[in-house]
Amino acid sequence: MKKLMTIATFAAFVFLLTLAPATASETEKVFKFYCAQCHGLTGKGDGPNVTKDFPVSPRNFTNAAEMNKLSDADLKNVILDGGPSVSKSPMMPPWGKTLTAEQVDGLIRHLRTLCQCEGKQG
Amino acid sequence: MKHMLTAVLSAAFLAAAASPGSAAGGDVFEAKGCVACHYTDGPAREKTIDDQLAKKGPELWYAGSKFQKDWLAGWLADPKPIRPMKFNSLTEENPGDHPKLDGADVAAVTDFLMTLTTDEVEAGKVKPKKNPKGRQIFIKKMPCSGCHQYVGRKKKISGGRSGPSLVEAGLRLNPDWILAYLQKPKVFKPVKMMPVFTGLLSDKDMTNVARHVASFKPKK
Numbered sequence: 609m610k611k612l613m614t615i616a617t618f619a620a621f622v623f624l625l626t627l628a629p630a631t632a633s634e635t636e637k638v639f640k641f642y643c644a645q646c647h648g649l650t651g652k653g654d655g656p657n658v659t660k661d662f663p664v665s666p667r668n669f670t671n672a673a674e675m676n677k678l679s680d681a682d683l684k685n686v687i688l689d690g691g692p693s694v695s696k697s698p699m700m701p702p703w704g705k706t707l708t709a710e711q712v713d714g715l716i717r718h719l720r721t722l723c724q725c726e727g728k729q730g
Numbered sequence: 731m732k733h734m735l736t737a738v739l740s741a742a743f744l745a746a747a748a749s750p751g752s753a754a755g756g757d758v759f760e761a762k763g764c765v766a767c768h769y770t771d772g773p774a775r776e777k778t779i780d781d782q783l784a785k786k787g788p789e790l791w792y793a794g795s796k797f798q799k800d801w802l803a804g805w806l807a808d809p810k811p812i813r814p815m816k817f818n819s820l821t822e823e824n825p826g827d828h829p830k831l832d833g834a835d836v837a838a839v840t841d842f843l844m845t846l847t848t849d850e851v852e853a854g855k856v857k858p859k860k861n862p863k864g865r866q867i868f869i870k871k872m873p874c875s876g877c878h879q880y881v882g883r884k885k886k887i888s889g890g891r892s893g894p895s896l897v898e899a900g901l902r903l904n905p906d907w908i909l910a911y912l913q914k915p916k917v918f919k920p921v922k923m924m925p926v927f928t929g930l931l932s933d934k935d936m937t938n939v940a941r942h943v944a945s946f947k948p949k950k
Contacts, residue, residue, distance in 0.1 A: 637779050640820075641783075645892035646890075646892075655820060656820050656821075656891045657892050662876070662890070698870060698872060701872070705926040705928060705929050
């Protein structure tokens with residue numbers, strides 16, 4: 609019985625290991641498809657829409673100092689409801705009708721990976 | 731019996747004469763290899779981002795409801811890039827290498843594509859006209875101009891580069907299709923880089939935007 613439990617635990621562990629990278633790569637795909645248009649493929653705020661005429665500078669997600677000023681709740685708000693919801697530019701679209709809740713949560717984790725920061729707590 | 735045969739033959743002749751180019755156009759479309767990049771049988775197939783990224787060119791199963799015939803014929807004969815970026819790419823510029831068609835093929839393929847219509851586009855809903863409310867939404871309230879080029883002040887081309895250019899979109903697009911595209915995001919392109927605006931913009935505001943975009947024509 610103990611042996612069976614060990615095998616089951618190991619199998620579950622292996623399963624979770626295979627699951628985690630898939631989720632991360634799915635999130636990266638979502639980021640590159642929707643967000644990179646303005647924020648760039650590596651999140652530096654340099655997507656193809658950002659010409660010299662672009663009215664604002666899209667957030668550079670690798671800037672830890674700036675990203676640390678925002679909580680995960682702030683990020684969620686701006687992703688769901690767009691720039692104006694946090695008094696920023698309407699060039700940041702409201703993605704609430706486009707993305708699923710899981711995709712939004714994944715994106716927030718992805719942004720924290722890009723900035724290597726935890727953000728404002730609370 | 732003779733009368734009946736004559737009537738049947740006449741009907742068959744009339745049916746064939748009604749769209750002389752469309753059947754031949756379908757053959758040309760296939761023979762020229764257009765099917766390698768464009769699918770022409772709806773409904774939309776894409777369910778995931780991977781599905782969308784696997785496509786080499788836009789779907790054309792609703793081309794007859796989307797495009798204006800004169801523009802389409804002109805474009806097939808002399809295709810100029812509509813998208814600043816290569817299809818499905820954020821890093822490569824559009825190389826502008828879409829194949830051209832010659833005289834008779836242009837007419838045949840245009841006729842064929844114009845037969846590809848959908849009931850999802852309701853005719854007569856949008857009258858192209860300058861529309862200050864639509865303009866406000868397009869450049870200020872919503873981020874349309876962040877991804878789509880348009881002619882701004884002093885005839886300067888402004889706007890982002892990830893979406894298809896809307897410069898002279900009034901010559902290219904059926905105004906009613908623009909509205910349907912906004913109102914029914916899952917029908918035409920279920921997975922796309924453009925945000926869904928249903929529930930964010932009212933039908934009236936979507937109509938305003940469609941009227942505004944449909945008014946994008948060269949200044950006389």
